[in-house]
Amino acid sequence: MKTIRLLPLLPLAAAALFAAEGKNCGCDCCKDRPKGTACCCFEDTPAAPAAAAANDGIKRHDLRGVVTNVYADRSALLVRHEEIPGFMKPMTMLFKVDAATLQAARKGQTITARMSRQGNDWVLEDVKVVAQP
Ligand SMILES: [Cu+2]
Structure with a gap:
């Protein structure tokens, strides 16, 4: 009971x-x-960095290219990039990158990234190595 x-x-x-x-x-x-x-x-909080990047007013373009030099003292990579349709013909140019990207970068790597103009610098973000030298 x-x-x-x-x-x-x-x-x-x-x-x-x-x-x-x-x-x-x-x-x-x-x-x-x-x-x-x-x-x-x-509730899950949305990925803040991605959301911030999309809303910061900076125009970004997808880029694919080859790292032709690494300048650790300038936090920069020299990259020979493919054409960015409607924006830039193929060329070699210097891009600022963050410390982690700089450390992982090696001459000869093929990368994809998001490129943008930020202040006086060209910048690469979301850098992914798609082929090692
Ligand atoms: Cu360029």
């Missing part, structure tokens, strides 16, 4: 479990949401 008396408690236990998994928790960001929707505290 004891089991019968425990049964009414089960829905409460289940509700507590679901709350722990992220139902609308009543916190500040949840209070305007319909009851039963997931708690904002458990």
Whole structure:
């Protein structure tokens, strides 16, 4: 007979479990949401760097080319790039890159990247090595 008396408690236990998994928790960001929707505290946050890069007003172009020199002291790569249709004919030019890209860069690598003009510099971002020398 004891089991019968425990049964009414089960829905409460289940509700507590679901709350722990992220139902609308009543916190500040949840209070305007319909009851039963997931708690904002458990939502994935979007990838911030990519979103920022897309909204910073800088025009970027896809680039493919070969690293012809690495200038560690200038944080720059010399790259012989293919034509960028409607923007630039094939040429060799100097691009600023971040420290991690600089460290991984080797003469002769074929890369893809996003190129842009930032201040006085040409810059490569999202550099991916697609073929080693
Ligand atoms: Cu160019």
